[in-house]
Amino acid sequence: MSDETDKAKQNGHAETGAGLPHVSRRMFNMGLLSSSMIAASGLPIIGSALAAPTRGGTVRLAANQQSTNDTFDSAKYVKGDDYIRGTSVFSYLTRLDEQGNPQPEVARSWEPNENATRWAFKIRPGIMFSDGTKLSIDDIAFSILRHKEEKVASSAKQLVGNIKSVAADGPDTMVIELETPDVDLPVLVGIFQFAIVKKGTYDFAKPIGTGPFVVKEFQPGIRTVLVRNPTYWKEGRPYIDQFEIFFIPDAAARANALLSGDVDMIIELRGSGIEEVAKSSNASVFVTPSTRYTAIQAAVDRAPSNNQDLNLALAYLVDRKRVLDTVLRGYGTIANDHPIGPKSPYFNSALPQRTLDTDKAKFHLQKSGVGQAKIEVSVSDGVLYSVDIGQLMQREASRAGLNLELRREPADSYWSAVAGKRPYFATNFHPRPTYNMLLNLAWRKGAVWNFSHYENDNLEKLIIDSRATLDPAKRKQQYDEIQAIIYNSGAMVLPCFLNYVDGVSNKIKGLTPIPVGSLGGFNFTDRIWLEG
Amino acid sequence: MLSFILKRVLQTIVLLLAVSILVFIGCEILPGDVAQVALGQFATEDNVRALRLELGLDRPAYERYLSWLVGILQGDWGQSITTKTPVATMLSERLWNTGLLALVTTVVAVPLALVLGLLMAVGAGRTWDRSASIVVLGLSATPEFLIGSLAVLLFAVQLRWLPAVAYLSPGSGFSQTARALFLPVLTLVIVVTAQIARMTRAIIANLLTQPFVEMAVLKGVPSRRIVGVHALINAVGPLANIVALNIAYLVSGVVVVETIFAYPGLAGLMINAVQARDLPVVQACALIFCATYVIMILVADILAHLYDPRSNAQAAMEKL
């Protein structure tokens, strides 16, 4: 493994700037995003272009996380239903398509300078806010730059850090200047946080946006009722008149509600609910393959989780096949302890796939010298499937002679009190539009979500460089090295990538999976319709 | 009577004050403050500091409590920290939902339970009583999550007669509301009826061993009159107490049913608020629960007083 890292170091400084950003954008993104798996799962692709969309009707969505934290302030979005509310009420500059490529929305087109540090966006004219005022570039600039403001306390603060300025250049052109090159800026400006709001808005109790819907009723933690925005800039959209979100926190109850026809769409099916919906004649399982994951991470800056052998032993104590078959019911992909999906063109196929291997685990345990010391792994109901994965791991650990104990931590304080603060803990991560974004957030020194506190200068450099690397081959090489470093660090046991498994009534048409989230990447309300 | 009520009201106020302090301290002790919890996975030190500033959490604890207390005394429940909406607004719909569920359940369950309990007491020892007792005992010992889950499985998923979730959409009509409420009400009615009927039987059966009941028998008074008049008027106090406790339970203790049927009620809100460390909302819920309990018990006590000729209340009424 040291060979590989060395090679990565040698090739670290790749040339920058060459190539055509526009053409190669597909390669910059994950590229794994095809809907082939949906067909494989036996689900008809919902909403083929053959049927003509019909207008009208109400669609009800049951969300999975009930919380009075519900908000329209995109700086504070944390949950899927926040995103759905956001994409329904606000517009964005760009939007990801099924393949993960940015598509024009409010921005009609974009052009970078040669080293991707200055981007010019052409803004679609004639867009109106729901209160009748006209959208201006100032509004868009505010919508991006407000995330830098101290008092906004935005979850996109890190992401906006690379943006130096946003300014108008003529009536319909907006220029974004960057600190360092970023070939994926058009993807970045389309993330949920960069919802386009009116300049100077800090109070989102009564949101005003340019999206397909306006708010009729908003009761945090109870329901959201949205109705068609008559002045929506997309001709003929949305198809449905009304969209409602409410909460059914219990997975079984959610499945029951879909089966009994009380709701039309649900976020997240689990366990035998999946089979029940699959068997049903009035609803279907809607699968979005993704690189979302639940991992067991080690905080490498403290004992006992700074023991690399112990960490590697754990990696061999997960029966990934069983996780996939039993816990995920097959709705996922086996992973190899790094966050890059196997279908990605950047996937490092040279790394040997880790499997359940008690002998190897024993070998590493022997080397680690932990003996009978108690090793605690924190899991939580707030981290999807972590309790189950933990139990599988615990069982194998007892076979290998490791005294592993699970601690189920309360979900509410998990991220503030447990993740990154205990030696071993489960984390989950939703896919980001680009791997680079993910690596920046989770594997950089001092990054917010670097829960393992893993620091590696080489990795640091590779992440920065790859953002500016325009040559696909070079980038592949950089990514290979990144994966090798993470794989060998032992900082993360990542058994499987989890598909998004949702339930959708057969009446719903026009929904296609977009691999950054549930139900069409949480961005679907302006394109679905109800079957006549 | 008046001084009795006045004294109890005073006690209630002290109790509520104690609860509010307790809740406040409790929320302070909980790991993670509202800012950390709200930002969750996205919490960074900068974020948290900014949000704390925004929410006014930088002030000392006692100051925040006092300003909350002053607000409450002026009838202002304060503002939810997380949603920035007034707590009163947040509570209103939940309170209505919880009240509706409790009311409908009470209206169905209490008469049912009393009649059942009386019938069992009349037939005390007979086959009917023994079998009914075991059924009632069985139901009161069955965890409500099982009753609820089975009800959903049968009526919603298998038979498709009723909705699986009790989602009350705004402006839904009577029949829609009735359908939505049916299963949660059914579950709670089973639980509550079993409890009250069991206690009613025990209380009445105990009264039936009293000498005045033997005297009534020896006067030739028929059983139904003995149970329905002689025993019942003596059971008003304890029965009122049991009914009151059950109503208080229906307002505050139905977390499980709210979970199973995704019913947006107060208990769920409180848990939600605790999880979000949204103190004003937690406070409001805790006070409502506590006040419900105390008021219910007070009403039961007043009722018991009114039906007890030996109490001052009766004497006072006679004078009027």
Add this chain to the structure above:
Amino acid sequence: MLNVAAVQRRGIRLTLWFSILIIGICALVAIFGPWIVPHDPTEFVTDEPFGRPQVGIWLGSDYLGRDLLSRLIDGTRTTLVMALVATVLAHLLGDCLGLLAALRGGWVDAVISRIADLILSLPKIIVGLVIVAALGSSVLVIVMLAAVVYAAGVFRIARALGSDLVGMDFIKVAKSRGEGPGWILFSEIFPHVAQPLAADFAIRMSFAILFMSSLSFLGLGVQPPLADWGGLVRENLGGLAGGSLAPIFPAMAIAVTSIALNLLVDNIGEQQLQKKGA
């Protein structure tokens, strides 16, 4: 109408034996659990979640493919030991304070009574959720929580029983002799209240089982892979829709044990009533 004793006798004997049988089985299972489990309760005996019952896996498998019977047996031990310890603690606390309050009266009584009122006025489950959120869900926390929550109820019973007795002449005799509160509480009063308190103990334990099950059902139970009955219901509830009986068995265990405890108390109570009548 009052002459019902004859009819009752048979029914009593039947339900009494039933309750003793159930409680006996539970106790045996709890004690000998580790020796009678057919499989290790954490072992995956099949790849099939919610597998149907078959030879060797008599109740089928759970949501992760573990043997449900073994987990149920293991859960019996967890559930009963937790409930027992919680109830013992609740009674130790409640009985001592209750009898003391009855004997001493005055401000001691007033203070303890108000605290008990406070505890009783708060919804148990919600208090449970808050406490577990604050202190984490460990066996210790849950047991202590149940103990404190139920101690308030025990206190009221013990105090009421004690209050009836402190006015009795034999207490006055002891007081006039100059006996200390220790002797009066434990030698004079306690033998009289032991039986009703024992009855309360059984009922209270059934409450504790239900309470802890509800907490577990809401996800605040013991640490996995350990699971009490409520936790087993929760874990496997998803299988209900698919027709699996996996959540039904532990739920039945909760109900049947609770019924048995109640029947036991009912019967013993009625038998005493009969003795008095005869």
Add this chain to the structure above:
Amino acid sequence: MTSSVLNIQDLVVEPMAGGRPVVDGISISVERGEVLALIGASGSGKTTLALAALGHLRPGLRVQNGSVTLDGTEMLRAAPRMLRSLRGRAIAYIAQSAAAAFNPRMRLDAQITEVSRVHRSRSHKEAIQTAHRLYGRLDLPNPDLVGSRFPHQVSGGQLQRFMIAMGLQESPLLLVCDEPTSALDVTTQVEVLRALKQGIADNNTAALFVSHDLAVVSQIATKIAVLRSGRMIEFGTARDILESPKDAYTKELVAASKHMTISPTSRGGSVAPAPGPEKAPLLAVQKVVAGFGKVTDGSPSVTTLNDISLNLRKGEIVAVIGESGSGKSTLARVIAGLHPAARGEIYMDGKRLAGSVENRTVSERRRIQLVFQSADTALNQKHSVGRILGRVLKFFHGTSGSARETRVAELLKMVQLPPEYANRLPSQLSGGEKQRVNLARALAAEPEVLICDEITSALDTIVAESIIRLVESLSKELGLGIIFISHDLATVSALAQEVTVLRHGRIVESGSTQAVLSAPQNPYTQLLVSSVPQARPGWLEEAVATRNRLRHALEADRSSQALASDGVGNALAITTGP
């Protein structure tokens, strides 16, 4: 036979759980207009027999054999419907404790007219009128208004008269009276007995009268059946039984009832020691005031004892006489230190005692022992006799081991119980035996002052007498000073040298027993003396006459006292009515 109102043949009632029959082959009959008294000690089966007349058995009992015919109807095999129609209408029951037998939450009128209501015999209005007429005849004050009260709002004697009214409401053929006066004070007993006698006479009703008190029975019964252990041991006219009892037990019963009447030439006075006047009394109570509630300026908000003084010498028995509410038990507690006085002092051997038992020395506590009225509540039912006595020995004398066992046996012997009783629980003893243990416990402390608080009132006549003898002999043998508290003048007259009469917490009269009882000065003492039942014909009428004569003087006295003793007089105040 058929002319009999009630005919019981060979009745055998036994406990379901098995054991000795409660009623063992008794046959009796009651003719129209006849009053048959069933007399016997507790456990003789007299109540069971009386209830069988109504076709009623208490839970846990069953009929093994026999028949009960009421006016031609077989009660033991009658359908419930039939029984219901007879009860209250053809046969009525008057229970011992009216306080327990009335529903506390129904007005008296409603309960009395309920009989008419359930039998649909007359309209509500008529029923009320009948009831009010009865109230008047039974001497209840304000007959038209008093019925709207609740049971707790009238006095015990009045409540018992309401019960009689309830029994007579439908003019039944047979009235079953179960110890109707034994829970009452003697003066009240006179009123109720008269009312009952009147009621029976007015309606020409037959009656079955259950009692343990021969003197009471003798005033009302035409025939007497003496029961013992479920068997009828003697039957005859009232006169025959009283004057020439045949069975040994009956003889004992008659003798006891005679002892229990006041004899001016009682032993008491003659055995009084002659104490030197210079010697301080063993115990002196001086100007004691006690009560309940907040004490202001030495007077509590509710006063139960007012200005009480009392002296007791060694070997002397001083009696304190009073009816319920007179404050006599409070006095016992004040002396024992269980109820600190608000004002006044208690001296023992000239040394002042602390008010509260906690502040007294061990020796002071040991030297004063209180014997409570009811051995059932005074003995811890969960402790064996040996443990009860042993604890006292250990506590005061540090006696343990075999010495303690020996001493327990000695104590038991002292109260005339066999030593093996040490292993028994109180529940395994009879009422008299329990009271002996109760005494023994007090003696175990080796006291100098013994306070006996109504120690015979819960006992049957014969047993009570034997306890009195025991107390008397103990006083002599051990030279104890005894304060003997009682409501029963007869008991006292046979025992005490000095007597103090209490009423509403005040001393109305005191002096040597002989002087006070033979020539009472105070009208209340006179009433008390005249109210002591005597087993001779005509006593009741005399007592009623005396009572009527004294009424005026008493009422004047009463109202002045009621003001002072606030609250205690509540029940009595109603007699004068609104």
